[in-house]
Structures are given as structure tokens and as C-alpha cells.
Amino acid sequence: MTDTGxxxxxxxxxxxxxELDLHPSTVSRALDPAKAAMVKAPTRRRIVETxxxxxxxxxxxxxxxxxGRTATIAVIAADLGNPWVTPIIHGLTSRMTSSGSVPVIxxxxxxxxxxxxxxxxxxxxxxxxxxxxxxxxxxxxxxEATSRLVPTVVAARPLEDIGVPVVRERSRxxxxxxAEHFAELGHRRVAQLRGPEEVLNxxxxxxxxxxxxxxxGLEEATPRLVAARPTIDEGSRLMDELLDRGPLPTAVFxxxxxxxxxxxxxxxxxxxxxxxxxSVAGYNDMPLTEHLDxxxxxVRFPGWQVGHxxxxxxxxxxxxxxxxxxxALDPEFVPRRSTAPPRE
Amino acid sequence: MTDTGxxxxxxxxxxxxxELDLHPSTVSRALDPAKAAMVKAPTRRRIVETxxxxxxxxxxxxxxxxxGRTATIAVIAADLGNPWVTPIIHGLTSRMTSSGSVPVIxxxxxxxxxxxxxxxxxxxxxxxxxxxxxxxxxxxxxxEATSRLVPTVVAARPLEDIGVPVVRERSRxxxxxxAEHFAELGHRRVAQLRGPEEVLNxxxxxxxxxxxxxxxGLEEATPRLVAARPTIDEGSRLMDELLDRGPLPTAVFxxxxxxxxxxxxxxxxxxxxxxxxxSVAGYNDMPLTEHLDxxxxxVRFPGWQVGHxxxxxxxxxxxxxxxxxxxALDPEFVPRRSTAPPRE
DNA sequence: CTGTTAGCGCTTTCAC
DNA sequence: GTGAAAGCGCTAACAG
Numbered sequence: 042m043t044d045t046g047x048x049x050x051x052x053x054x055x056x057x058x059x060e061l062d063l064h065p066s067t068v069s070r071a072l073d074p075a076k077a078a079m080v081k082a083p084t085r086r087r088i089v090e091t092x093x094x095x096x097x098x099x100x101x102x103x104x105x106x107x108x109g110r111t112a113t114i115a116v117i118a119a120d121l122g123n124p125w126v127t128p129i130i131h132g133l134t135s136r137m138t139s140s141g142s143v144p145v146i147x148x149x150x151x152x153x154x155x156x157x158x159x160x161x162x163x164x165x166x167x168x169x170x171x172x173x174x175x176x177x178x179x180x181x182x183x184x185e186a187t188s189r190l191v192p193t194v195v196a197a198r199p200l201e202d203i204g205v206p207v208v209r210e211r212s213r214x215x216x217x218x219x220a221e222h223f224a225e226l227g228h229r230r231v232a233q234l235r236g237p238e239e240v241l242n243x244x245x246x247x248x249x250x251x252x253x254x255x256x257x258g259l260e261e262a263t264p265r266l267v268a269a270r271p272t273i274d275e276g277s278r279l280m281d282e283l284l285d286r287g288p289l290p291t292a293v294f295x296x297x298x299x300x301x302x303x304x305x306x307x308x309x310x311x312x313x314x315x316x317x318x319x320s321v322a323g324y325n326d327m328p329l330t331e332h333l334d335x336x337x338x339x340v341r342f343p344g345w346q347v348g349h350x351x352x353x354x355x356x357x358x359x360x361x362x363x364x365x366x367x368x369a370l371d372p373e374f375v376p377r378r379s380t381a382p383p384r385e
Numbered sequence: 386m387t388d389t390g391x392x393x394x395x396x397x398x399x400x401x402x403x404e405l406d407l408h409p410s411t412v413s414r415a416l417d418p419a420k421a422a423m424v425k426a427p428t429r430r431r432i433v434e435t436x437x438x439x440x441x442x443x444x445x446x447x448x449x450x451x452x453g454r455t456a457t458i459a460v461i462a463a464d465l466g467n468p469w470v471t472p473i474i475h476g477l478t479s480r481m482t483s484s485g486s487v488p489v490i491x492x493x494x495x496x497x498x499x500x501x502x503x504x505x506x507x508x509x510x511x512x513x514x515x516x517x518x519x520x521x522x523x524x525x526x527x528x529e530a531t532s533r534l535v536p537t538v539v540a541a542r543p544l545e546d547i548g549v550p551v552v553r554e555r556s557r558x559x560x561x562x563x564a565e566h567f568a569e570l571g572h573r574r575v576a577q578l579r580g581p582e583e584v585l586n587x588x589x590x591x592x593x594x595x596x597x598x599x600x601x602g603l604e605e606a607t608p609r610l611v612a613a614r615p616t617i618d619e620g621s622r623l624m625d626e627l628l629d630r631g632p633l634p635t636a637v638f639x640x641x642x643x644x645x646x647x648x649x650x651x652x653x654x655x656x657x658x659x660x661x662x663x664s665v666a667g668y669n670d671m672p673l674t675e676h677l678d679x680x681x682x683x684v685r686f687p688g689w690q691v692g693h694x695x696x697x698x699x700x701x702x703x704x705x706x707x708x709x710x711x712x713a714l715d716p717e718f719v720p721r722r723s724t725a726p727p728r729e
Numbered sequence: 730c731t732g733t734t735a736g737c738g739c740t741t742t743c744a745c
Numbered sequence: 746g747t748g749a750a751a752g753c754g755c756t757a758a759c760a761g
Binding site: 051096098099100101102103105106111113121122124127128130131134138143144145146147148161162164165166167190273302305306328329332333334335336 | 395440442443444445446447449450455457465466468471472474475478482487488489490491492505506508509510511534617646649650672673676677678679680
Binding site for chain 4: 053065073099103105106107
């Protein structure tokens with residue numbers, strides 16, 4: 042029940058100036074590394090010393106108001122509970138802090154009106170740039186409108202025909218890699234557990250997979266299974282549906298690792314073995330997939346790099362540099378133990 | 386290579402006022418829900434309408450400077466790549482956004498000087514409060530000093546004898562639960578893979594475990610194995626050391642799930658089966674542990690609740706309410722398949 | 730080298 | 746009901 046301590050009013054430049062009978066602007070100069078040379082060494086020393094003594098901390102809000110920039114970049118994710126985003130955010134923060142900016146992270150819960158509210162808020166904060174990791178198809182217009190006020194980049198989840206820079210993976214390529222893998226293992230009858238169509242990565246993965254599958258003579262199981270959200274529970278639900286509607290394919294491509302984990306769990310509950318009865322592949326190679334039971338065959342989503350590139354683009358836009366083209370990074374096939382030749 | 390669009394100067398209250406031949410303060414009132422009633426309805430309507438037309442967005446930096454608050458709360462984590470933090474941050478953001486504040490998330494890389502720099506930065510930003518999730522023993526003083534400038538709460542990783550509110554789990558209880566579990570399974574010879582002593586959760590877990598173990602007549606293996614960081618790699622390294630120094634205990638308590646995952650991997654590489662040859666328990670019940678191979682026996686760290694409580698405390702401190710006592714939440718034992726009776 | 734002046738965009742007395 | 750004036754803390758001309 043103790044109190045948190047004395048009065049909290051912070052010292053200002055004016056306080057230091059008054060103490061030393063100087064002008065605030067002199068103090069400002071002395072404390073700005075770039076301009077410290079303009080101040081005579083002894084005065085500067087006195088200034089630094091009293092600044093220390095008074096516990097002076099610059100007020101970045103005031104500085105930002107004056108300079109029109111905030112050294113802040115907004116990062117808007119769909120769901121921080123999805124381990125997939127961690128490497129992306131990691132890549133973002135690593136690039137940003139190395140340039141003195143700080144990320145402000147927020148979460149939409151994959152809801153478009155929440156996204157709209159957050160964009161509005163970030164504009165009001167006058168962040169230097171916004172990185173949207175939570176884009177859904179329906180969000181194109183609101184994001185474009187925002188980009189007219191604050192430099193904006195769309196990353197990780199791409200959007201088509203949008204007037205802002207996009208940093209993405211080549212999702213179609215990832216889908217193709219898995220179709221090839223299934224074909225090479227000898228599978229003939231395959232299925233997809235689709236992520237939400239609103240998130241373009243998923244239809245793109247589906248498209249690449251289907252195209253390559255048909256090139257290689259694979260047959261796709263009929264029921265079109267689309268998850269409402271890319272979660273473990275939805276993976277189980279879709280797999281249950283696939284099992285109920287039979288005939289069961291011998292290999293299943295789940296559009297992300299969480300869906301795959303749910304699918305494996307559902308198969309286990311029905312006493313189906315993975316990969317002996319059914320092969321299951323995921324997508325993303327999120328942290329820990331390698332230690333799952335069974336270790337998941339997947340496609341590595343280049344999350345850290347996507348984050349890093351997105352930050353680079355955002356920072357250059359914030360600095361007023363002209364926009365350059367989109368960035369597309371290659372995913373990489375990662376074979377592990379959840380896929381095997383079909384049992385015959 | 387297209388440009389990102391026209392000029393980006395945002396409309397201000399003064400712009401709207403000029404357009405309508407009114408005074409900025411009138412416009413300010415009309416646009417503030419709490420004061421809108423002070424403005425005659427027709428004028429207010431005209432104001433709202435031109436605000437819309439000009440695409441007016443309030444400038445929160447200016448508002449913050451004037452009001453002395455920023456509607457921002459800093460959250461400082463050690464390592465965003467550790468899945469353990471995700472639920473904590475989730476709990477934090479969920480509580481904060483429901484109160485109109487926005488979290489600013491940063492990461493120390495578990496380095497004390499980075500923490501010091503970040504605290505300094507957050508003070509400079511005049512965030513309304515700071516939540517430190519990255520506290521190490523050595524950071525006590527710097528955190529206390531910070532708390533004299535900005536309301537600060539320490540969460541998830543506690544600190545002892547510190548003059549700021551702490552939100553934590555009961556780590557000793559968690560350790561006791563696992564010692565009991567091992568004893569009940571019939572183990573006699575057990576070991577710990579310790580997390581860094583600088584992070585108090587770990588010595589606390591160790592203490593609870595050792596105390597209860599000796600009460601129940603368990604013998605602890607001798608080499609004292611301490612990880613430099615609580616990661617998978619370090620878990621493997623410690624387990625290798627334990628294997629090399631033999632005799633092998635029949636049950637191992639790794640101080641977090643990542644260490645446990647690394648330990649299991651090391652055992653596998655030496656052709657030891659988990660749990661048949663050695664039982665392994667982790668701690669935290671981070672996302673996905675239930676789907677690991679084998680599903681990990683662990684203790685659930687109440688991450689979401691810790692985050693939620695920490696945010697509650699931070700917000701009340703920011704609102705100037707007096708500090709109340711610390712919060713301690715109970716962890717919960719979660720038996721799964723990585724522990725079993727010793728083979729005899 | 731240092732002081733003066735002005736203003737970033739907003740809110741808040743205090744007048745009228 | 747609305748206007749006028751002042752100031753949050755800082756920096757950027759412009760003087761001297």
C-alpha cells in the first residue's frame with residue numbers, strides 16, 4: 042500500500058535554462074548531439090551537468106509536434122496469438138530499432154471494422170508509417186484511403202491492385218511445391234483444407250497447388266473445405282468433415298500449420314495414423330513445427346525477412362523517398378515426417 | 386515506381402475554422418463529444434460537415450502535449466520470439482484497447498543495457514505507464530528509478546523488494562507441483578535443467594521443486610545445470626551434459642517448455658525414449674505444447690491473466706489511483722505424455 | 730556563440 | 746454561444 046513516490050513533473054529545457062540563467066534554445070542546442078558544437082564547451086558542460094541533476098528527459102511528444110514526425114511506426118496484426126506472426130514482428134522490430142524508430146503494435150482480431158478504427162487511430166497519432174499485416178480483401182479501399190494520409194505498406198498478407206507497396210511471399214510457388222511433393226511420393230488423390238478466402242495468401246496457395254496438381258495428374262477430392270479462421274479448431278472441424286464425406290484422400294494440404302495441427306488431431310481421434318494412413322502438410326513453418334507430433338512437413342514462410350523488408354520499405358517511405366516496386370520473397374519446401382508415400 | 390499520392394498535410398482545427406469564419410476553439414468544442422453541447426446545433430453541423438470534407442484528423446501528439454497524457458502504454462518484453470510471451474501480450478492488449486490505450490511493444494533481447502535504453506526512451510515519449518515483462522535481478526534499480534518518472538509495473542518476471550507493483554505467478558507452487566508429480570509416479574532420482582538465475586521465476590521454481598522433492602524423499606542429481614538463456618538449444622546442451630556426466634536420473638524438470646523441448650531432442654539423439662527411459666516435464670504450457678512429440682507434461686503459466694492484470698494495474702496507476710498490493714496468480718499442473726513411472 | 734521570436738495543433742480559462 | 750489569449754515543450758530561423 043505504499044505510494045509510488047514523489048511528484049512526477051519532469052524537468053523541461055526551460056527549467057534548466059532558468060537554473061543557469063540561459064535561454065532554452067541554448068540548452069536545446071547543447072543537448073542535441075548534432076548541434077552541441079555550437080555551444081561553448083564550458084557552458085555545455087554546465088548544461089549537461091544540471092540536466093543530469095534535474096533528471097531532465099526530453100519530451101518526444103513536443104519534439105514530434107514541432108518536427109512533424111514521431112519516430113513511431115504502427116504495426117497492425119490480425120492475431121498475436123498466432124505464432125506465425127512472431128517472426129514477422131521480430132523482423133520488423135529488429136529493422137526499426139536499428140534506425141531509432143519504435144513500433145506500435147495493435148491487433149484487429151481479423152475484423153475489418155476494428156482495422157478501420159485502428160488505422161484511424163494511427164493516423165491521429167501521426168505515426169511516421171503504418172505496416173498492415175492484417176489485410177483482408179475487403180480492406181483495400183480503407184487502406185488506400187489511409188495511405189493518402191500516412192505512408193502505408195501492406196505486408197505478409199498481400200492485396201492485389203492496391204496503390205501501396207506490398208511485401209509478400211510467393212504463395213503460388215509454395216502451393217506448387219507441395220503439389221509436387223505429394224505427386225513425387227506417389228499420391229493420386231489429394232485434398233486441401235483452405236484458409237479464409239478473404240486472406241489472399243490462402244487462395245493463392247490453393248491456386249498454385251491445384252494448378253501443379255492437375256499438371257501432375259493428381260485428383261482433388263471434391264468437398265470444398267474452407268476454414269472460417271486459420272486456427273487449430275477449424276483444422277479439426279474441416280478434417281472431420283472430410284472424414285465424414287469420404288472417400289478419404291491419401292494426402293492433405295492444410296493452408297497453414299495451425300490448420301494442419303488441428304487436422305492431425307482430428308485424424309488421431311478417428312484412429313487414423315499420420316502419415317501412414319493420411320499424409321498431412323502444413324504451411325508457414327511457424328516456430329516449433331519441427332517438434333510437433335509428427336514433425337510437420339511444411340513450407341517455410343519467410344516471416345523474419347518479410348518483416349525486415351516491410352520495415353525497410355516503411356522507413357524509406359517515411360523518409361519521403363519515392364515508392365519502389367513490391368517485394369516478393371520465396372518460400373521454401375521443408376520435408377519432415379508428416380508426409381510419406383501412400384500405403385498400398 | 387508510381388508515387389504514393391498527393392500532398393499529405395493534414396487539415397487542422399484552424400483550417401476548418403478559417404473555412405467557416407469561426408474560431409479554432411469553437412471548432413475544438415464542436416468536435417469534442419463531451420463539449421459538443423456548448424455549440425449551437427447548426428454551427429456544429431456545419432463544422433462536422435467541413436471537418437469531414439477536409440478529411441480532418443485530430444492530432445493526438447498535440448492533444449497529448451496539451452493534456453500531459455498520451456493514451457499509450459509501453460510494454461517491454463525480453464524476446465518476442467519466445468511463444469511464452471504471446472498470451473501475456475494478448476492479455477495486455479485486450480485489456481488496454483478496451484480502455485482506449487494503445488500498447489507500444491519493444492524488446493530487450495534479455496540485455497540489461499537495452500532495457501535501460503528502452504526505459505529511457507519510453508520516459509521520453511511520456512507514455513502513461515510502463516509494463517516490464519523483461520525484468521532481470523540486476524534491473525531492479527533502473528526500474529525503480531524509472532518508476533519515479535512514469536508509473537511502472539513489473540509483470541510475468543517478478544523482482545523482489547522492489548518499490549513498484551508486481552504481477553506474477555506463484556513459481557514456487559509450480560515447482561512443488563512437479564516434484565509431487567514425480568514422487569507420485571515413483572521416481573527417486575530426479576534432476577533440474579535450470580533457467581538463468583537472473584530471471585527470478587527460475588530460481589523460485591527450483592526452490593519450490595527442491596523443497597518439495599526433499600520432503601518427499603527424492604534425490605536430486607548433482608551437477609548444477611544452468612542455462613544461459615531459456616531456449617531450445619540450451620535445453621539440448623544441458624541435457625547432453627547431464628547424459629555425459631551420468632548416472633542419469635529417471636525424471637527431469639526443465640524450467641520452461643523450450644528447455645524441455647531441447648532436452649527431449651537431445652535424449653532422442655542418444656536413443657533414449659521419453660517417457661520410457663526418462664520423464665521430462667516443462668513449464669509454462671506455452672501454445673502448442675499439447676501437440677508436441679511427446680505432448681509435454683507441464684505447469685500452466687497464467688499468461689493471459691498476468692497480462693490482463695498487469696494492464697489493469699498499469700491503467701489504474703496511470704489514472705493516478707494509489708498503488709495497491711501485488712498480484713500473484715496460481716499456476717496449474719497439466720499432466721501429459723512426457724512423464725510416466727520409471728521403468729524398472 | 731547566445732538570445733529573441735515564432736509556432737507546431739490543440740485545449741482551456743476568461744471575456745463578451 | 747462564441748471569441749481572444751495563453752501555453753503545453755520543443756526547435757528553427759534570424760539577429761546580434
